[in-house]
Amino acid sequence: MTQIVARQQCRSLDGWYPYKAQSSADEDAHYVVHVNPWANRSEQHVCECKGYQYRGRCRHQKEAHLDHCGWNEVDSEIQQTPEEAKNRICPECGGPTHYAMWEVDE
Numbered sequence: 001m002t003q004i005v006a007r008q009q010c011r012s013l014d015g016w017y018p019y020k021a022q023s024s025a026d027e028d029a030h031y032v033v034h035v036n037p038w039a040n041r042s043e044q045h046v047c048e049c050k051g052y053q054y055r056g057r058c059r060h061q062k063e064a065h066l067d068h069c070g071w072n073e074v075d076s077e078i079q080q081t082p083e084e085a086k087n088r089i090c091p092e093c094g095g096p097t098h099y100a101m102w103e104v105d106e
Contacts, residue, residue, distance in 0.1 A: 003106055008080065008097045009072035010090040013037045019067065021047070021060035033064040041065075069093035074102045 016034050023029035031049040039045060042065035043057050051058035071078065071092040080091045088097045 001106065002103055004101050005104055005106070006099045007073040007102045007104075008085065008088065009074075009100045009102075010069045010093060011096045011098060012069040012090075012093070013072060013100070014098075019045075019064040021049075021063050023049070024059070031060050033060050035064050035068055037068065037070060039065065069095065071097075072100075072102070074104055 014037070016036055019033040019035045021031045021033050023031060031047055033048075034046040036044045036046075042061040045061045045064050046052070047058050047060045047064075049058050049060055052061070069090060069092050071090050073080070076092070078091050080089070080097075083089075084091050089095075090097050
């Protein structure tokens with residue numbers, strides 16, 4: 001039976017967020033990648049670098065995609081400790097969590 005239940009998830013799933021990526025050509029330069037937390041491919045993120053502007057893809061997108069947490073209590077094998085759950089701490093990245101509504105089969 002499918003139910004709607006409240007479960008914790010990493011705040012990285014809340015919506016688009018900025019990710020700061022280091023330039024490989026200039027150590028003083030950084031680019032902002034706008035990360036789509038629901039993306040299943042790195043090309044679904046948007047970067048401000050020239051490579052992205054010209055080609056529509058860049059290495060910064062892949063870096064941001066690999067660094068995206070996306071943990072949630074429903075789908076992850078990693079479970080919060082009781083202390084992490086109480087303090088709303090993501091067991092994967094250490095960032096904040098909150099409750100969201102999830103559809104689950106119970």
